[in-house]
């Protein structure tokens with residue numbers, strides 16, 4: 585047994601050489617058949633090349649010796665600049681690339697750019713989500729994955745006159761004084777997250793998360809939470825965080841079974857271990873890979889350890905598990 589450097593528990597050192605199973609990861613493909621451009625802050629974006637990054641990811645997962653069992657796409661499948669009349673075909677083109685993955689299912693989540701382009705109901709259907717945008721699955725005995733809908737409470741993705749959209753606009757109005765609610769100008773520190781391109785997990789979803797984690801904890805399962813929006817300030821820019829990350833984290837911490845929270849959205853990526861020993865890894869974006877470069881990876885799951893093996897701009901990250909029940 586090893587003392588955890590953060591002093592929050594103990595780590596069972598993993599001696600296994602072969603993973604129990606592996607899964608592929610990719611974030612922010614934001615594909616569009618349009619010329620290269622830049623983000624609002626001037627970072628180059630390669631809208632056509634991003635699907636090539638996905639193609640290379642799928643080839644890599646398919647050729648993985650021990651087998652990649654499923655893959656997780658962390659949202660923003662299509663870019664907001666994609667012409668609206670070509671958005672559905674752009675999403676279908678990306679889904680077709682995921683269909684070339686032979687290892688198992690591809691699990692998707694909603695990002696803000698998905699919702700700029702298509703109605704949520706159409707996305708849930710084309711991305712083959714189980715009737716709604718938050719769900720859980722168990723790919724291996726003793727392991728559970730939770731996919732969050734980080735735009736459940738949001739000013740994007742709901743019809744303008746929908747009560748959720750109206751409540752989210754009021755929420756932003758109270759926290760962001762700018763006339764352009766996408767602008768964090770003047771907001772300090774973590775308050776910079778109160779912008780329209782972010783969102784939150786609604787009350788009903790929080791209750792669902794609580795019950796999934798309670799059951800997982802009772803069954804002794806190890807849980808990985810997947811969300812487009814990062815949940816920890818140490819793993820992302822303040823302007824990239826989920827609006828109610830503190831509420832979501834409180835639920836995550838309550839049951840002591842979550843090993844890691846994986847996210848996309850903040851394209852440069854990030855990593856932190858929180859005070860309860862939960863790993864937070866924000867994945868580097870496929871969209872911002874200059875031609876010929878990559879950002880994807882696979883996570884090897886060992887008893888007591890998750891090991892992200894990154895390709896190209898996606899950094900590798902070793903994540904020894906610090907779960908209270910392991911102590």
Ligand SMILES: Nc1ccn([C@@H]2O[C@H](COP(=O)(O)OP(=O)(O)OC[C@H](O)CO)[C@@H](O)[C@H]2O)c(=O)n1
Pocket residue numbers: 623624625660664696697764766767768781821823824849850851
């Ligand atoms: N300061 C800003 C930043 C952005 N906008 C506008 O908001 C929309 C979404 O921005 P975008 O950078 O495309 O969003 P991503 O989801 O790709 O990335 C999120 C960040 O990386 C989180 O850290 C777009 O219309 C921008 O122009 C803005 O007005 N002001």
